[in-house]
Amino acid sequence: MIYFDNAATTWPKPPEVIESVCRSFLDYGANPGRGAYKMAMDTSRLIYNTRETIASFFKISDCNNIAFTRNTTESVNIGIKGVVRPGDHILYSSLEHNAVWRPIKSLEKSGVTSDCFQVDAEGKVDFADLERKIKPNTKLIACLHGSNVLGCVLDIAAIGEIARKHQIYFLVDCAQTAGALPIAPEEIGVDLLAFPGHKGLYGPMGIGGLYVREGLILTTIQEGGTGSNSLEAAQPEMMPDRLESGTVNTPGIAGLGAGIRFLETIGMEEILRHEQQLTKYLYEELAQIPNIILYGPHICQERLPVVSFNIAGRDSNEIGWTLGKDYDICVRAGYHCAPLAHKTIDTLNRGVVRISFGIYNQPWEVEKCLDAIKIIAK
Amino acid sequence: MIYFDNAATTWPKPPEVIESVCRSFLDYGANPGRGAYKMAMDTSRLIYNTRETIASFFKISDCNNIAFTRNTTESVNIGIKGVVRPGDHILYSSLEHNAVWRPIKSLEKSGVTSDCFQVDAEGKVDFADLERKIKPNTKLIACLHGSNVLGCVLDIAAIGEIARKHQIYFLVDCAQTAGALPIAPEEIGVDLLAFPGHKGLYGPMGIGGLYVREGLILTTIQEGGTGSNSLEAAQPEMMPDRLESGTVNTPGIAGLGAGIRFLETIGMEEILRHEQQLTKYLYEELAQIPNIILYGPHICQERLPVVSFNIAGRDSNEIGWTLGKDYDICVRAGYHCAPLAHKTIDTLNRGVVRISFGIYNQPWEVEKCLDAIKIIAK
Numbered sequence: 001m002i003y004f005d006n007a008a009t010t011w012p013k014p015p016e017v018i019e020s021v022c023r024s025f026l027d028y029g030a031n032p033g034r035g036a037y038k039m040a041m042d043t044s045r046l047i048y049n050t051r052e053t054i055a056s057f058f059k060i061s062d063c064n065n066i067a068f069t070r071n072t073t074e075s076v077n078i079g080i081k082g083v084v085r086p087g088d089h090i091l092y093s094s095l096e097h098n099a100v101w102r103p104i105k106s107l108e109k110s111g112v113t114s115d116c117f118q119v120d121a122e123g124k125v126d127f128a129d130l131e132r133k134i135k136p137n138t139k140l141i142a143c144l145h146g147s148n149v150l151g152c153v154l155d156i157a158a159i160g161e162i163a164r165k166h167q168i169y170f171l172v173d174c175a176q177t178a179g180a181l182p183i184a185p186e187e188i189g190v191d192l193l194a195f196p197g198h199k200g201l202y203g204p205m206g207i208g209g210l211y212v213r214e215g216l217i218l219t220t221i222q223e224g225g226t227g228s229n230s231l232e233a234a235q236p237e238m239m240p241d242r243l244e245s246g247t248v249n250t251p252g253i254a255g256l257g258a259g260i261r262f263l264e265t266i267g268m269e270e271i272l273r274h275e276q277q278l279t280k281y282l283y284e285e286l287a288q289i290p291n292i293i294l295y296g297p298h299i300c301q302e303r304l305p306v307v308s309f310n311i312a313g314r315d316s317n318e319i320g321w322t323l324g325k326d327y328d329i330c331v332r333a334g335y336h337c338a339p340l341a342h343k344t345i346d347t348l349n350r351g352v353v354r355i356s357f358g359i360y361n362q363p364w365e366v367e368k369c370l371d372a373i374k375i376i377a378k
Numbered sequence: 379m380i381y382f383d384n385a386a387t388t389w390p391k392p393p394e395v396i397e398s399v400c401r402s403f404l405d406y407g408a409n410p411g412r413g414a415y416k417m418a419m420d421t422s423r424l425i426y427n428t429r430e431t432i433a434s435f436f437k438i439s440d441c442n443n444i445a446f447t448r449n450t451t452e453s454v455n456i457g458i459k460g461v462v463r464p465g466d467h468i469l470y471s472s473l474e475h476n477a478v479w480r481p482i483k484s485l486e487k488s489g490v491t492s493d494c495f496q497v498d499a500e501g502k503v504d505f506a507d508l509e510r511k512i513k514p515n516t517k518l519i520a521c522l523h524g525s526n527v528l529g530c531v532l533d534i535a536a537i538g539e540i541a542r543k544h545q546i547y548f549l550v551d552c553a554q555t556a557g558a559l560p561i562a563p564e565e566i567g568v569d570l571l572a573f574p575g576h577k578g579l580y581g582p583m584g585i586g587g588l589y590v591r592e593g594l595i596l597t598t599i600q601e602g603g604t605g606s607n608s609l610e611a612a613q614p615e616m617m618p619d620r621l622e623s624g625t626v627n628t629p630g631i632a633g634l635g636a637g638i639r640f641l642e643t644i645g646m647e648e649i650l651r652h653e654q655q656l657t658k659y660l661y662e663e664l665a666q667i668p669n670i671i672l673y674g675p676h677i678c679q680e681r682l683p684v685v686s687f688n689i690a691g692r693d694s695n696e697i698g699w700t701l702g703k704d705y706d707i708c709v710r711a712g713y714h715c716a717p718l719a720h721k722t723i724d725t726l727n728r729g730v731v732r733i734s735f736g737i738y739n740q741p742w743e744v745e746k747c748l749d750a751i752k753i754i755a756k
Contacts, residue, residue, distance in 0.1 A: 001417065008409035009625065011417075018403045021629065025396045031386035031583070035710050036695065037702030039379065039389075070448040073602035073624025081599075098608065099624060102601035105611040198625060205409070206584055206627025221459075221599045223480035224451035225715030230476065231726065232717075233483040246451025246477060247387065247576060249584025251399065251629065317414065324415030332413050337603030339610075348609065 002329045002365045007148050007176060007306050007336075007356030009198045009205055013259070017202055020258035024251045031247055033227040043250060050257035051240070057201075057260055058193065059184035060211055067210050067243035068253060072175045073099040075194030075210035078243055079171045080104065080142055082218025083192070086111035088139035091130065091168075093119045093154065094344045095147045098337045099194075100173055104142065119143075121345045122297040123152030130162060140169045145183065146176040149341040149352065150296035151279075151306030153181065160189035169216075175199060176304055179263055180272055185211055192216075202263055202359075203256030207249050212239060266359065275305035275357040278366050282307050282355060285370050291377050295345050295352055305357035311377045316351040319376060323353075327372040331355050380707045380743045385526050385554060385684050385714075385734035387576045387583055391637070395580055398636035402629045409625055411605040421628060428635035429618070435579075435638055436571065437562035438589055445588050445621035446631060450553045451477040453572030453588035456621055457549045458482060458520055460596025461570070464489035466517035469508065469546075471497045471532065472722045473525045476715045477572075478551055482520065497521075499723045500675040501530030508540060518547045523561065524554040527719040527730065528674035529657075529684030531559065538567035547594075553577060554682055557641055558650055563589055570594075580641055580737075581634030585627050590617060644737065653683035653735040656744050660685050660733060663748050669755050673723050673730055683735035689755045694729040697754060701731075705750040709733050 003011050024046070032043035048063070055063035069075045076099050084090060090104050094116050104114050115133045118126040123146075130141075141163050146153045156172050163170035171192040174183055179200025185193040193211040197203035212218060223235040224245030236242055263271065283299040286292050291312040297303045310316055320333025334351040335342055342348045355369065381389050402424070410421035426441070433441035447453045454477050462468060468482050472494050482492050493511045496504040501524075508519075519541050524531045534550050541548035549570040552561055557578025563571040571589040575581035590596060601613040602623030614620055641649065661677040664670050669690040675681045688694055698711025712729040713720055720726045733747065 003408075003417075005408060005413055005415070005418070008413065009407070011407040013403050013407065018400055021403070022396055022400050025391050025399070025582070029387070029389040029391065030381075030383060030708065035383055035386065035702075035708065036699045037383070037708040038706070039381075039708060040383070070452075070627065071624035074448075074600060077600040077602065077623075097603060099602040102603075102611060102613055102623070106598065106601045106613065196625070204403070204627075204629050205625050206630050208624075220484065222452060222455040223484045224455065224477040225475060225480075227715065230713040230715050230717060233480060235480055235484065245455075245480070246449035246586075247574070247583050249448065249582075249627065249630065251582050251633075252584050252627065255629075321414045324413075328416070330408065330413065330415040330417060335608040337605065337608050339608060 002368060004355045004357065004361070004369065005330045005332050006358035007199070007354065008332055010200065010202055010358040012360060013204065014202055014262040016262050017204065017255045017258045021204060021251045021255040024254035028250055028254060032250060047248060047250065047253055050253045053257050053260050054209060058211065060186060062214060064239050065212050065214055067212070067240040068248055069208045069210055070206065071208040072173060072194050072196040075208050076100055076171070076173055077103045078210055078218065078221060079192035079194055080140065081221050083169045084112055084139050087137060088112050089135045089137045090114040091117055091133055091138060091141045093117055093143040095119050095150065095341045096144060096338065097148060097173065097175065099175070100142050100144065101340055116340070119154060121150055121152065121295060122301060123147065123154050125154055125159060127158065127162070130159070134166050134168065138166065138168050140171060142171040143173065144176070145172050145174040146304045147341055148176050148306070149308055149336050149338050149354065150345065151304040151308070152297045153177065153302050153304065156190065157188040164189045179268065180304055182268065197252065197256040197259065201256060202259030204252050207252030207256050210243065218242065271359045274359060275361070278357045278361055278363065279303070279305045279307060281363065282366050282370070286373070289374055289377055306354060308352040308354045310347070310350065310352055316353045319353045322376055323372055327368070329369050329372060380746060382733045382735065382739070382747065383708045383710050384736035385577070385732065386710055388578065388580055388736040390738060391582065392580055392640040394640050395582065395633045395636045399582060399629045399633040402632035406628055406632060410628060425626060425628065425631055428631045431635050431638050432587060436589060438564060440592060442617050443590050443592055445590070445618040446626055447586045447588055448584065449586040450551060450572050450574040453586050454478055454549070454551055455481045456588055456596065456599060457570035457572055458518065459599050461547045462490055462517050465515060466490055467513045467515045468492040469495055469511055469516060469519045471495055471521040473497050473528065473719045474522060474716065475526055475551065475553065477553070478520050478522065479718055494718070497532060499528055499530065499673060500679060501525065501532050503532055503537060505536065505540065508537070512544050512546070516544065516546050518549060520549040521551065522554070523550050523552040524682045525719055526554050526684070527686055527714050527716050527732065528723065529682040529686070530675045531555065531680050531682065534568065535566040542567045557646065558682055560646065575630065575634040575637065579634060580637030582630050585630030585634050588621065596620065649737045652737065653739070656735045656739055656741065657681070657683045657685060659741065660744050660748065664751070667752055667755050684732060686730040686732045688725070688728065688730055694731045697731045700754055701750060705746070707747050707750060
């Protein structure tokens with residue numbers, strides 16, 4: 001099997017991650033933060049240490065400003081709904097995933113309005129369009145850092161500057177870039193950073209996180225037991241308790257910690273260099289095949305290890321299906337939960353085939369895939 | 379180490395559960411429902427099969443009416459906020475955990491009102507009080523099935539009958555009873571059943587679920603990518619997609635499936651019989667120790683394998699701490715995130731010490747614990 005669906009989730013996971021998850025059942029099996037005995041305190045320490053690992057990775061000064069969530073989607077929902085009130089206005093980019101678009105659209109029922117600012121297929125933000133669409137009641141700019149469909153990267157530092165200038169909250173969805181590109185929210189004015197554990201950070205599915213800027217107290221969408229202020233009816237204001245009601249995903253957190261340590265041992269730049277070599281090779285070879293249509297930034301620009309393409313006159317799902325069935329090559333076809341991106345590149349009628357790399361991919365796998373695509377494209 | 383904190387989370391987990399989680403990384407490592415290749419489809423099948431295992435366990439006719447969540451708290455939040463609107467009234471019991479109480483209280487900000495109906499320390503519902511408190515705008519009765527503090531069990535079938543008679547939605551939090559007592563929501567008029575994966579069902583921390591009665595379409599508190607209806611801005615109405623945005627916790631789901639299979643192999647009645655023997659022994663011996671105050675139903679009544687006590691004139695936290703530090707016995711002291719229950723039994727000033735059993739506990743452990751308590755109580 002050749003696995004080229006790393007933008008959906010990285011696979012295989014590093015052995016350290018699997019080991020760490022397994023060990024968590026043995027050594028960190030108590031409910032953390034809710035007992036005074038040794039294993040409960042050990043488990044609390046594991047959770048805290050992982051929080052610190054993440055904080056150090058994203059250059060966040062206080063790890064308590066990071067809450068663990070189920071996934072990036074939950075992080076985005078908590079972030080958006082935590083700052084936006086009826087009557088507010090939100091701006092989002094023309095490349096958003098449904099994780100950002102759907103929560104925003106759902107808020108329209110409660111009197112929130114929104115507008116989409118233009119970002120092209122290469123990730124170039126139309127800053128004039130963005131500034132023009134800012135209204136007196138614009139409360140939030142929410143956008144992704146990198147596109148899961150196109151692999152392009154947005155200049156979030158520049159967007160952050162505009163947000164700060166207009167005193168607008170700024171939420172970044174770094175589902176595709178956490179672990180691929182350096183991100184330091186506190187250095188570039190990001191108020192809310194939603195990240196997955198199971199993609200570029202090499203942790204298990206089922207764990208993600210949300211960084212909340214120091215001092216920003218979100219309205220909650222969930223409340224419950226926190227092991228703190230237990231006698232109070234109100235959810236504690238203190239982070240991370242405010243956003244972490246109920247039992248946390250200890251095995252997931254253990255695995256995520258191991259994933260980040262794995263990543264840091266190799267080095268994020270080294271991993272990206274490896275993946276970009278594969279990306280460059282694939283991109284350039286695909287460009288030689290007749291009838292292949294490539295999407296996203298040209299290979300000489302900054303881009304993520306994601307290559308999306310179509311074969312002229314063919315349905316993307318058919319190509320994806322054939323690659324899986326006849327060649328045991330795992331890719332994703334269709335819309336990738338990002339209709340806005342497909343509208344932007346005019347592929348709403350058929351989607352695209354997406355190949356995405358991880359640290360374990362090898363050049364021979366790309367060669368096999370190219371051979372298969374050549375046959376299919378004939 | 380003697381582990382007596384099974385009401386917080388069961389430990390150890392069965393070897394089958396750990397194995398199943400580990401194998402999920404190898405065999406079911408793709409993002410389910412989002413790819414057409416074999417491993418993605420295998421992973422989807424694993425998720426579906428676990429959903430079916432749960433449905434069969436709770437005698438639910440269509441497994442698609444079960445959504446996976448992060449924990450019971452999330453399930454309760456989704457359930458309550460999914461049916462209640464501004465202006466509605468909610469009833470909850472006097473034994474609720476903060477997982478139920480805090481979401482209800484948070485809704486007061488948006489014009490929801492609520493009242494508490496009386497349940498005594500033995501789990502006896504004051505039905506006259508409950509019926510008296512029903513108003514024309516009462517939309518929901520939300521209550522736990524069994525108390526995490528007292529081990530008493532509420533007659534949810536009788537509450538369900540009242541709810542149906544008045545056409546009120548009925549949400550049950552079975553955090554303490556899932557896996558301990560038979561529960562069949564469709565047979566007793568439960569519209570929403572919130573359950574944990576990591577307690578009596580012996581799955582990993584980080585996974586829970588919510589059953590939603592067929593045809594009931596909840597307002598969502600989270601929206602995002604579902605792999606279905608991808609081009610639509612609106613969250614799909616179809617279950618379970620409606621409540622499962624973003625990547626699911628595949629390892630957690632794999633472990634939960636194995637946990638339920640483990641449970642069913644031994645038999646729920648057999649497990650409870652074992653735990654109740656330990657409970658009876660502990661309870662009766664504790665009752666002999668001078669200065670011991672016991673809470674909850676008498677041992678000859680139906681009860682969960684939970685024993686809460688205090689030593690007259692002593693702080694519960696000090697006792698819990700000493701049991702952990704000097705005897706390596708893991709218990710929980712304090713409020714257990716359930717101030718209402720402590721108000722009901724008048725222990726708001728000091729909490730209680732809670733001992734809770736699981737399938738792996740043994741009589742010699744209870745003896746050791748009794749020896750320790752005798753010394754501490756002197």
